[in-house]
Amino acid sequence: MRKKIMIRGTPVGGGEPVVVQSMCNTKTADVDATVAQIRRLERAGCEIVRFAVPDIESAEAIGDIKARTKLPLVADIHFDHRLAIAAIEKGIDKLRINPGNIGGQLKVRELARAAKEAGVPIRIGVNAGSLEKALLKRYGGPTAEALAESALSHAALLEAEGFEDIVLSIKASDVRTMVEANRALAERCDYPLHIGVTEAGSGIDCEVKSAVGIGTLLMEGIGDTIRVSMTGDPVREVRAAWRILNASGVRRRGIELISCPTCARTGGDMVKIAAEIKRRLPKTNQTLKVAIMGCAVNGPGEAREADVGVAFGPTKCVLFSHGKVIASVPHDKAADALLEQIRLRLT
Numbered sequence: 001m002r003k004k005i006m007i008r009g010t011p012v013g014g015g016e017p018v019v020v021q022s023m024c025n026t027k028t029a030d031v032d033a034t035v036a037q038i039r040r041l042e043r044a045g046c047e048i049v050r051f052a053v054p055d056i057e058s059a060e061a062i063g064d065i066k067a068r069t070k071l072p073l074v075a076d077i078h079f080d081h082r083l084a085i086a087a088i089e090k091g092i093d094k095l096r097i098n099p100g101n102i103g104g105q106l107k108v109r110e111l112a113r114a115a116k117e118a119g120v121p122i123r124i125g126v127n128a129g130s131l132e133k134a135l136l137k138r139y140g141g142p143t144a145e146a147l148a149e150s151a152l153s154h155a156a157l158l159e160a161e162g163f164e165d166i167v168l169s170i171k172a173s174d175v176r177t178m179v180e181a182n183r184a185l186a187e188r189c190d191y192p193l194h195i196g197v198t199e200a201g202s203g204i205d206c207e208v209k210s211a212v213g214i215g216t217l218l219m220e221g222i223g224d225t226i227r228v229s230m231t232g233d234p235v236r237e238v239r240a241a242w243r244i245l246n247a248s249g250v251r252r253r254g255i256e257l258i259s260c261p262t263c264a265r266t267g268g269d270m271v272k273i274a275a276e277i278k279r280r281l282p283k284t285n286q287t288l289k290v291a292i293m294g295c296a297v298n299g300p301g302e303a304r305e306a307d308v309g310v311a312f313g314p315t316k317c318v319l320f321s322h323g324k325v326i327a328s329v330p331h332d333k334a335a336d337a338l339l340e341q342i343r344l345r346l347t
């Protein structure tokens, strides 16, 4: 069992549900813009939010931001330990640093002491793009072993100061490297792990890369928090993260739609009707499994297994609810009938 770390009341690790994170891309010092984005992220299902603190104005904004949201806040800081200490003073809930670039052992010690006193956990984030030169030389590149060693040696810097309120993360844009590095880390320590494929690009390319990397690890029981790193609006990261959690069965939220690819057996214009149903689905965080199937081969079976479902026949559709046939409707009434059943299931 991994250690449990509390971040503003949200548990990470210790067998608790995997937590969805994202990162603001507003200027942190612009409090209104940052808070507005945090609220959008929260509505989409984000549970911990990080923002960069590249200067003292950003650190000074933390108190105002924190007063306007209940989400746990993480300050992402590089190079200057004074910014990390300022963030602690302003009430940050967690720091994300890389002890290797924060200015040497004395500064790490000072920071560990301040974080310990304030009860602020630290995530050590190791990235393949910024691995130490000595490790790159020894391993011949940013290999999985080199990344795991870097993360553990950074954790040791904090442990030497008696600080163990640690979350570890190793990220790489190469999916296989990221997966293997996290497997190595999971074997060699009991700190909670934050996982993600970094710099994964945008849109569907990012979602596929992230699903393969994060999904593989989640299915092996590795990963306590996740972030999809997507170029663009971070709300899309959160939606993608939930799709990965849903697909891997690790957590469920919202409506899961099961529909067949269609073929020569498909009764009626199922593609068009399925698209209409998808477009008109109510927005909800409740879990519900909905099946839309094209014929009598797999249709009744899938529709029966879902909470509600519809199986298309040559002239009519059969409607299912909790495994039972409840009606037979013409094709052009299938969308309305199924959506009505979905609404009845949602409270």
Ligand code: SF4
Residues within 6 Å of the ligand: 260, 261, 262, 263, 264, 265, 266, 267, 293, 294, 295, 296, 297, 298, 299
């Ligand atoms: Fe074809 Fe029926 Fe399978 Fe859909 S469920 S792909 S229509 S065989």
